[in-house]
Amino acid sequence: MENPHTYRALHILLFYLLLQFSSLHFLSLAYEVQEKYFVNCGSDANENLTGRNFIGDLKPDSFSFSKKSEIIEGSSNLTTSSLYQTARVFSQQSYYSFEITETGTYLVRLHFFPFSSPSRNLSTAVFDVSDSEFILMSNFTAKNSTGNSAVIKEFFLGIISTDSFKLYFTPQASSFAFVNAIEVFLSPSNFTPENYSSSFPLHTTYRVNVGGPKLTPDNDPLWRNWDTDDSYLSDPNAAVKNQSSALNKNYPGENDGLVAVASNDSVAPDSVYQTARAMNITTSRPANSSNITWSFSVSRNAGHIVRAHFCDITGAAPGNVVFNLYSNGNFRKEIGSVNNTISQHPGVPFYYDFKVSSSESELITISIRPNMEDATDKNAFLNGLEILEIMEGKASISKDESKKVNVALVVGSVLGGGLFLICSFIIGFMLCLKHRKVKKRSRGGISHNLGLKIPLAEIRSATHNFDPKLQIGVGGFGYVYKAILSNGTKVAVKRCKQEGQRSGQGLPEFETEILVLSKIRHRHLVSLIGYCDEGSEMILVYEFMEKGTLRGYLYDSDEPRLSWKQRLQICIGSASGLEYLHKGAAGGIIHRDVKSTNILLDENLVAKVADFGLSKSGPLDETHVSTVVKGTIGYLDPEYMMTQQLTEKSDVYSFGIVLLEVLCGRPPIDITVPREQVNLAEWVMFCKKQGLLEEVIDSTLKGQIDPSSLRHFIETAEKCLQHDSADRPTMADVLWDLDYALKLHQTETLGESHEDSTTTASSAFLLPTIQRFPSLGSTITGADEMESTESEIFSQLRIGDAR
Ligand SMILES: *[C@@H]1O[C@H](CO)[C@@H](O)[C@H](O)[C@H]1NC(C)=O
Ligand SMILES: *[C@@H]1O[C@H](CO)[C@@H](O)[C@H](O)[C@H]1NC(C)=O
Ligand SMILES: *[C@@H]1O[C@H](CO)[C@@H](O)[C@H](O)[C@H]1NC(C)=O
Ligand SMILES: *[C@@H]1O[C@H](CO)[C@@H](O)[C@H](O)[C@H]1NC(C)=O
Ligand SMILES: *[C@@H]1O[C@H](CO)[C@@H](O)[C@H](O)[C@H]1NC(C)=O
Ligand SMILES: *[C@@H]1O[C@H](CO)[C@@H](O)[C@H](O)[C@H]1NC(C)=O
Ligand SMILES: *[C@@H]1O[C@H](CO)[C@@H](O)[C@H](O)[C@H]1NC(C)=O
Ligand SMILES: *[C@@H]1O[C@H](CO)[C@@H](O)[C@H](O)[C@H]1NC(C)=O
Numbered sequence: 001m002e003n004p005h006t007y008r009a010l011h012i013l014l015f016y017l018l019l020q021f022s023s024l025h026f027l028s029l030a031y032e033v034q035e036k037y038f039v040n041c042g043s044d045a046n047e048n049l050t051g052r053n054f055i056g057d058l059k060p061d062s063f064s065f066s067k068k069s070e071i072i073e074g075s076s077n078l079t080t081s082s083l084y085q086t087a088r089v090f091s092q093q094s095y096y097s098f099e100i101t102e103t104g105t106y107l108v109r110l111h112f113f114p115f116s117s118p119s120r121n122l123s124t125a126v127f128d129v130s131d132s133e134f135i136l137m138s139n140f141t142a143k144n145s146t147g148n149s150a151v152i153k154e155f156f157l158g159i160i161s162t163d164s165f166k167l168y169f170t171p172q173a174s175s176f177a178f179v180n181a182i183e184v185f186l187s188p189s190n191f192t193p194e195n196y197s198s199s200f201p202l203h204t205t206y207r208v209n210v211g212g213p214k215l216t217p218d219n220d221p222l223w224r225n226w227d228t229d230d231s232y233l234s235d236p237n238a239a240v241k242n243q244s245s246a247l248n249k250n251y252p253g254e255n256d257g258l259v260a261v262a263s264n265d266s267v268a269p270d271s272v273y274q275t276a277r278a279m280n281i282t283t284s285r286p287a288n289s290s291n292i293t294w295s296f297s298v299s300r301n302a303g304h305i306v307r308a309h310f311c312d313i314t315g316a317a318p319g320n321v322v323f324n325l326y327s328n329g330n331f332r333k334e335i336g337s338v339n340n341t342i343s344q345h346p347g348v349p350f351y352y353d354f355k356v357s358s359s360e361s362e363l364i365t366i367s368i369r370p371n372m373e374d375a376t377d378k379n380a381f382l383n384g385l386e387i388l389e390i391m392e393g394k395a396s397i398s399k400d401e402s403k404k405v406n407v408a409l410v411v412g413s414v415l416g417g418g419l420f421l422i423c424s425f426i427i428g429f430m431l432c433l434k435h436r437k438v439k440k441r442s443r444g445g446i447s448h449n450l451g452l453k454i455p456l457a458e459i460r461s462a463t464h465n466f467d468p469k470l471q472i473g474v475g476g477f478g479y480v481y482k483a484i485l486s487n488g489t490k491v492a493v494k495r496c497k498q499e500g501q502r503s504g505q506g507l508p509e510f511e512t513e514i515l516v517l518s519k520i521r522h523r524h525l526v527s528l529i530g531y532c533d534e535g536s537e538m539i540l541v542y543e544f545m546e547k548g549t550l551r552g553y554l555y556d557s558d559e560p561r562l563s564w565k566q567r568l569q570i571c572i573g574s575a576s577g578l579e580y581l582h583k584g585a586a587g588g589i590i591h592r593d594v595k596s597t598n599i600l601l602d603e604n605l606v607a608k609v610a611d612f613g614l615s616k617s618g619p620l621d622e623t624h625v626s627t628v629v630k631g632t633i634g635y636l637d638p639e640y641m642m643t644q645q646l647t648e649k650s651d652v653y654s655f656g657i658v659l660l661e662v663l664c665g666r667p668p669i670d671i672t673v674p675r676e677q678v679n680l681a682e683w684v685m686f687c688k689k690q691g692l693l694e695e696v697i698d699s700t701l702k703g704q705i706d707p708s709s710l711r712h713f714i715e716t717a718e719k720c721l722q723h724d725s726a727d728r729p730t731m732a733d734v735l736w737d738l739d740y741a742l743k744l745h746q747t748e749t750l751g752e753s754h755e756d757s758t759t760t761a762s763s764a765f766l767l768p769t770i771q772r773f774p775s776l777g778s779t780i781t782g783a784d785e786m787e788s789t790e791s792e793i794f795s796q797l798r799i800g801d802a803r
């Protein structure tokens with residue numbers, strides 16, 4: 001590939017392809033479980049708003065972006081909440097993606113505050129929002145928002161799979177889309193009636209505190225807004241306000257017919273039930289010919305779920321008030337029926353859900369009227385109303401997104417596992433091929449002679465039946481638990497997700513991993529202790545690595561920073577682990593996902609390479625071109641991405657990136673830093689050229705590294721990152737070079753007190769001190785050439801002054 005532009009274009013294209021196929025994440029020990037997201041869009045600041053901590057989506061390790069989104073900042077006196085001073089703007093169909101670890105009904109809220117900046121007037125935006133199947137909002141514009149208030153749209157979505165959940169923003173032709181803040185959180189289980197978890201999303205169109213004041217999110221445990229009912233009353237004179245603070249929240253009953261007791265605040269706050277409207281019975285308005293009616297304009301011919309909240313605070317004797325509820329003039333339900341035990345107890349809050357379709361009239365009316373036959377006291381009351389539209393419109397998410405280069409925004413919730421822990425998984429014939437190969441080789445192996453099988457019962461007991469408290473990580477692959485086996489061994493248990501994929505054979509990855517790992521025993525490789533494949537379970541048991549990931553000791557954590565010597569020893573250890581994979585007894589194994597979160601540290605900070613789920617074992621078929629690109633963004637060998645031809649040198653490239661992370665104490669791609677610094681490899685090589693290496697080195701290392709050791713280390717990394725794999729060293733060479741860098745450091749610091757008493761990880765690889773000069777090759781892309789590199793994908797347009 002002579003033409004660098006062709007290469008870059010391909011590079012970018014492949015990068016995007018990887019983003020598209022992000023549905024299958026491979027396990028990593030460093031994920032964090034989450035079922036709550038509060039996002040401050042277009043900001044690097046966290047904002048607390050009534051108990052919700054909105055995380056800036058520019059924060060490293062929480063979210064990532066592409067070039068297709070812009071950031072807009074408004075002036076700081078626009079609104080009291082700084083949450084609304086920034087927005088993220090999309091000019092093409094784009095999405096936010098959230099890792100969901102628990103299924104159920106989620107509340108999703110989108111905040112829109114249409115401010116105006118020199119480059120964008122957000123009031124002019126017209127766009128759709130949808131999930132991957134249904135439209136949530138169509139042709140939305142926020143221009144009707146008045147004064148200082150944001151438009152907040154709320155939805156209930158039944159999420160039934162733990163794949164990532166995506167929210168798509170689709171601008172109308174020539175317009176653009178924007179959003180200021182997003183909330184996604186699991187609703188409390190007792191809050192969700194069966195019928196809410198419908199297969200369609202529900203859009204909250206009205207939420208009214210009947211007879212009471214407006215309630216803001218700080219008055220509500222689920223941060224809901226409750227409107228007053230005045231503007232919806234058809235005849236205000238027909239009703240009187242009633243109020244009482246005496247609620248009976250201890251009524252033990254649950255459901256009574258279709259009426260449910262609201263024993264928990266999450267159904268509605270007490271203040272909703274403490275106020276009501278009741279009949280204004282006068283001589284001119286006798287009970288038998290009077291009703292109270294509320295009307296709401298809604299979408300035409302759309303299904304709605306109505307939730308009516310009741311609490312008898314009229315002061316009447318229990319069971320005396322019996323009345324009928326109507327929607328659009330049709331009888332719905334008798335409330336306070338003698339057959340309904342709730343009504344025998346005063347002050348019990350309860351609610352009733354029903355479905356109603358709006359007609360051509362685009363109106364839903366709700367009425368209450370005394371039941372003249374059954375009631376002793378001719379009255380009727382209502383405390384609250386919620387109207388939710390059933391969103392049945394199909395979204396037009398282009399199915400062949402993968403071919404487009406415009407899906408812009410991927411918000412990874414994964415922490416530690418990496419901003420860009422997005423492994424591609426192109427399901428193709430290759431996989432089947434590999435699967436078959438593995439099976440053939442392992443015939444009689446996996447199920448019989450490994451002696452590694454651990455009974456499910458033992459694993460259950462060791463993990464306290466997969467107690468969430470013991471979870472130390474989670475990935476698309478499943479959860480990882482810390483456990484102690486009956487023989488006292490501390491282990492990490494990877495429990496693969498059960499998605500009915502176990503049609504006899506199990507995941508190819510599972511078997512590959514067992515096969516590969518069972519062959520391998522090495523001081524610098526994480527050992528497989530056992531596995532379990534009973535029933536639908538697929539479980540791998542590894543030795544437990546006390547100190548977690550290398551990344552955890554480099555940045556974004558509170559762990560103590562490592563000394564240069566410790567870092568070199570860790571690099572040497574992991575290099576020797578990789579060298580063993582490539583050339584050792586097992587031989588010919590390419591790791592394929594070398595990164596700082598796949599290098600784990602034991603209690604003595606001895607490095608061990610982990611996660612062979614992506615390994616490809618067996619002798620390399622030089623002529624074979626795989627169609628499966630796997631790995632992690634930021635570490636991917638550009639040549640492999642281009643040719644899809646996998647060699648050991650791809651691991652060497654990724655390892656070169658790890659070396660730079662170790663030196664600089666920052667991620668390979670960091671979107672929070674100035675543009676030219678985003679891509680670590682490019683930035684380091686640029687600084688090296690300029691003689692400014694001091695700029696990039698982890699500040700905690702400054703003055704600590706012997707210059708010749710540093711030079712040797714950087715040159716080693718640079719060789720690893722050569723564009724042509726043929727120019728890259730083998731892992732054995734890398735190991736040799738790193739060992740030499742350690743020796744240079746130790747020679748210099750000889751006589752100084754040794755701050756770390758760590759066992760020398762490299763002891764097994766002591767090498768003669770023969771000077772080997774680095775083979776200088778062409779330098780990789782400098783920052784001055786960054787225009788068309790993948791770094792651009794992470795650049796943002798920042799408008800307005802930084803706050
Ligand atoms: C937000 O609140 C949390 C705890 O409620 C606190 O830890 C955090 O510092 C607060 N953040 C800001 C920006 O005030
Ligand atoms: C913001 O405040 C400044 C000074 O207080 C004022 O000049 C400016 O007009 C205000 N901007 C807006 C959009 O209100
Ligand atoms: C933004 O657009 C709206 C609607 O088109 C318009 O009313 C408003 O004046 C515009 N604001 C600015 C600052 O241009
Ligand atoms: C949205 O607006 C476009 C163009 O104005 C129109 O073609 C389309 O039908 C509208 N969609 C809906 C759902 O109203
Ligand atoms: C905005 O207001 C206009 C006129 O009041 C109305 O026709 C339109 O439907 C409103 N748009 C939205 C999104 O509420
Ligand atoms: C309401 O339910 C939620 C979720 O089940 C629970 O966390 C909360 O403690 C309950 N509140 C009360 C007042 O019972
Ligand atoms: C009740 O109805 C009477 C007569 O219709 C009216 O004068 C009075 O204002 C009403 N009361 C309320 C609270 O609306
Ligand atoms: C309502 O009740 C009054 C007496 O209270 C009676 O005169 C009248 O006929 C009744 N009206 C209807 C419609 O039943």
Ligand SMILES: *[C@@H]1O[C@H](CO)[C@@H](O)[C@H](O)[C@H]1NC(C)=O
Binds near residue numbers: 290291
């Ligand atoms: C409520 O009263 C209005 C006006 O008297 C009447 O048109 C309507 O049919 C009544 N609705 C019900 C459900 O009784």
Ligand SMILES: *[C@@H]1O[C@H](CO)[C@@H](O)[C@H](O)[C@H]1NC(C)=O
Binds near residue numbers: 334337338339
């Ligand atoms: C109450 O229950 C009895 C017996 O099940 C039934 O005959 C009666 O119709 C019910 N009354 C109401 C108002 O539902």
Ligand SMILES: *[C@@H]1O[C@H](CO)[C@@H](O)[C@H](O)[C@H]1NC(C)=O
Binds near residue numbers: 194305
């Ligand atoms: C809720 O579901 C039950 C059972 O499917 C059904 O009988 C009932 O009518 C539904 N209620 C609503 C409000 O849709």
Ligand SMILES: CC(=O)N[C@H]1CO[C@H](CO)[C@@H](O)[C@@H]1O
Binds near residue numbers: 242244278313315
């Ligand atoms: C107008 C009306 O219905 N008022 C009632 C409100 O509730 C109290 C008891 O809390 C009754 O005493 C009032 O008659």
